[in-house]
Amino acid sequence: MASEQKRVAMTGNEAVANGMRQINPDVVAAYPITPQTDIVQFYSSFAADGLVHTEMVTVESEHSAMSATIGASAAGARAMTATSSQGLALMWEMLHIASGYRLPIVMPVVNRALSSPINIHCDHSDTMGALTTGWIHIYSESAQEAYDNLIQAIRIAEHPDVLLPVMVCQDGFITSHGIEIVFLLPDEVVKEFVGEYKPHTSVLDVENPIAVGPLQLQDYYTETKAQEAEAMARAKKVILEVAEEYEKISGRKYGLFEEYKMDDAERVIVVLNSTAGTTKAVVDELRAKGEKVGLLKPRVLRPFPADELVEALSSAKAVAVMDRAETFSTRGGQLFTEIRAAFYESHKRPLMRNYIFGLGGRDTTTREIHRVFKDLDADLERGQVDKLVTHLDVRE
Amino acid sequence: MNELKGYKDIPIGGIITEAGNSVTYKTGDWRSQKPIWKEEGCVHCLICWVFCPDDSIKVEDGKVIGIDYDHCKGCGICARECPRKERALQMVKES
Numbered sequence: 001m002a003s004e005q006k007r008v009a010m011t012g013n014e015a016v017a018n019g020m021r022q023i024n025p026d027v028v029a030a031y032p033i034t035p036q037t038d039i040v041q042f043y044s045s046f047a048a049d050g051l052v053h054t055e056m057v058t059v060e061s062e063h064s065a066m067s068a069t070i071g072a073s074a075a076g077a078r079a080m081t082a083t084s085s086q087g088l089a090l091m092w093e094m095l096h097i098a099s100g101y102r103l104p105i106v107m108p109v110v111n112r113a114l115s116s117p118i119n120i121h122c123d124h125s126d127t128m129g130a131l132t133t134g135w136i137h138i139y140s141e142s143a144q145e146a147y148d149n150l151i152q153a154i155r156i157a158e159h160p161d162v163l164l165p166v167m168v169c170q171d172g173f174i175t176s177h178g179i180e181i182v183f184l185l186p187d188e189v190v191k192e193f194v195g196e197y198k199p200h201t202s203v204l205d206v207e208n209p210i211a212v213g214p215l216q217l218q219d220y221y222t223e224t225k226a227q228e229a230e231a232m233a234r235a236k237k238v239i240l241e242v243a244e245e246y247e248k249i250s251g252r253k254y255g256l257f258e259e260y261k262m263d264d265a266e267r268v269i270v271v272l273n274s275t276a277g278t279t280k281a282v283v284d285e286l287r288a289k290g291e292k293v294g295l296l297k298p299r300v301l302r303p304f305p306a307d308e309l310v311e312a313l314s315s316a317k318a319v320a321v322m323d324r325a326e327t328f329s330t331r332g333g334q335l336f337t338e339i340r341a342a343f344y345e346s347h348k349r350p351l352m353r354n355y356i357f358g359l360g361g362r363d364t365t366t367r368e369i370h371r372v373f374k375d376l377d378a379d380l381e382r383g384q385v386d387k388l389v390t391h392l393d394v395r396e
Numbered sequence: 397m398n399e400l401k402g403y404k405d406i407p408i409g410g411i412i413t414e415a416g417n418s419v420t421y422k423t424g425d426w427r428s429q430k431p432i433w434k435e436e437g438c439v440h441c442l443i444c445w446v447f448c449p450d451d452s453i454k455v456e457d458g459k460v461i462g463i464d465y466d467h468c469k470g471c472g473i474c475a476r477e478c479p480r481k482e483r484a485l486q487m488v489k490e491s
Contacts, residue, residue: 102409163408201411211412223403224410230403 002251005183012143012175015182016082016108016168017042019150021052022190023106026077026197029057029068033087034120035172036110040082062087066094073103074212076202078154080105084172085112085126092133098165099134099228101212102200104157105165107135108150111273111324112172113360121361122172124272125325128334134228136166136235137301139272141258143180146170148252149299151185154194155242161234163200171274173361189249236303256305258297259312261287265294267376268313268350270339271322272298275357275364282369293373298335306342313339318351318376318385322392324358332356332389351376353385357392368393419467423450427470429487433463437483444474444485 010018017039020028028047030040047056055072059065065081072079083091088109098105109127113119131137138153140146146168153166170176185193201210216224236256243254258276261283262268269279276297286293296312298305313319321340323333331337332354343349355372358364372392379385407413438460445453445460452468454461470490478485 100409101411200408208413209415210407212409214410214412216410219400220406220410223401223406226403227406227408231408 003186003189003249005185005250008182008184009179010143010182011038011177011179012140012146012170013038013110013177014042015143015147015184016150016170017046018184019147019190020080020108021046022185022187023078023080023151023154023194024052024191025054025080027055027057027069027072027079028081029059029065029072029079030081031059031062031065031083031087033062033084035112035122035176036082036084036087036108038176039108039110062090063094066091066098069105069107070094070098070101070103073098073105073199074101074202075204076199078158078197079103080107082108082110084110085114088126088130089114092130095130095133095135095165097213100224102163102228102231103165104154104163106150106153106157107165107167108146109167109169110172110176111169117360119360120172122174122274123324123359123361124169125359127167127169128323128325128327130167131302131334134164134232135302136162136164136232136239138166138168139299139301140168140170140175141273141276141297143170143175143178143182144252146175147182147184148246148250148254151190151193152239152242152246152254155245156235156239158197159235159238159242160200162231162238164228164231164235169273174274183250185250193246193249232303236300236305239300254299256298256300256308257312258295258299260295260297262294262296262312262316264292265315266292266317267373267380268294268296268316268319269322269369269372270296270298270313270319270335272324272335275322275324275369278364278366279369282366282373285366286373291373301335304338304342306338309339310342310346313350314343314346314348316350318353318379320353320355320372320376322355322357322372324356326356326359330389336389351379351385353379353387354389355392356389362393364392422466423469424466427468427490429470429472430465430490431463431468431470431472431474432486432488433460434484434486435460437480439480439484441479443477443479447473447477449473
């Protein structure tokens with residue numbers, strides 16, 4: 001049965017900071033960066049006010065933030081940090097070390113464009129580049145989802161079948177600084193849901209001494225990576241089980257992705273995070289006029305739910321995959337490339353095209369989404385897409 | 397070399413659970429040069445044992461008894477530091 005929840009007006013950052021307060025990790029090591037700053041700022045107030053028992057480590061860079069989090073986690077602590085953009089980029093080598101050590105670190109990431117040109121606003125160039133770092137990737141449309149995903153992430157990361165770090169992403173400023181209605185679970189319900197952390201190993205366990213991070217060359221590196229890949233594959237089932245359990249305490253349902261009015265949808269937009277909200281408004285408008293349109297919003301990108309996505313999209317006739325980051329492959333964004341590749345074995349392939357949109361925080365409104373649905377309509381008339389990759393709303 | 401284990405049989409995250417297991421990791425085949433110890437010329441000053449970075453000078457009852465070729469990487473420090481050089485410790489090309 002769903003618990004009695006507090007209805008509050010909060011920004012995405014405040015919701016995430018409150019989720020962290022309820023999780024009450026042993027260690028938080030963090031460095032502030034726009035637009036993530038609020039999370040750490042709120043959290044240090046919680047720590048200073050004695051609302052959490054967390055050892056708060058203020059460090060001199062994000063490389064150190066991730067390093068300290070890794071050290072704490074290897075010592076057996078439940079450890080967290082948070083970042084954005086350049087901060088995530090500076091953590092890069094340590095991201096691979098966190099996953100390689102199989103440490104269940106959970107990190108909120110507030111998506112922001114990578115320099116250059118320097119820009120503080122939202123796009124997904126930071127986390128799209130981190131898809132190969134061995135972290136589980138979960139994306140959030142709203143402050144509510146960022147909060148819900150964060151709490152679930154602890155259980156996913158720490159599950160004995162998984163033991164991988166998780167990044168929980170939300171859109172910079174749009175979600176992180178926009179005030180929304182958020183339902184917060186009671187503190188004790190979250191405490192019970194995440195449970196007491198029992199590390200699988202600890203460098204401080206003198207009864208069972210271990211060495212962490214040794215050299216592995218041609219003899220064992222492959223085996224360690226194969227293990228990691230298998231854990232990632234197992235994570236899919238765990239993510240769904242945790243979601244089911246979370247639904248019982250919250251009443252909110254989560255899957256690998258969300259399907260919005262997809263049942264008989266012929267034209268479909270696939271898009272992550274806050275733009276999915278904008279797309280829902282357009283889908284509603286067009287549905288009111290009898291147009292068969294729908295939205296598919298991926299939630300989990302690592303592990304990549306290829307088979308499930310193919311099944312969900314194969315009844316559509318035309319699909320626009322929207323990527324909020326360039327890959328410079330000249331063949332489309334990350335999400336597009338992976339979804340298109342997933343259809344390779346399928347006999348039922350819809351028309352599929354890519355839009356690169358919203359870079360550096362460029363507003364993507366219902367007007368642009370209407371245009372995308374119109375383009376798909378023209379593609380269906382023509383029987384083929386007129387352009388594989390389109391930069392949406394670019395001035396010539 | 398130990399028998400190599402499959403990925404299902406090794407600890408996760410590449411951790412080492414056994415203390416001092418570097419002894420089972422044989423590094424002798426890294427050598428391009430090999431130290432040759434001559435018992436008759438050795439005065440057992442143990443300078444080679446002090447300087448060896450890989451604990452590859454075998455000593456018993458305070459006396460050198462040989463070289464651990466399973467782990468010696470052939471760095472040549474022992475021969476360089478040996479006060480009696482050609483009479484006790486010399487590097488030769490690994491065949």
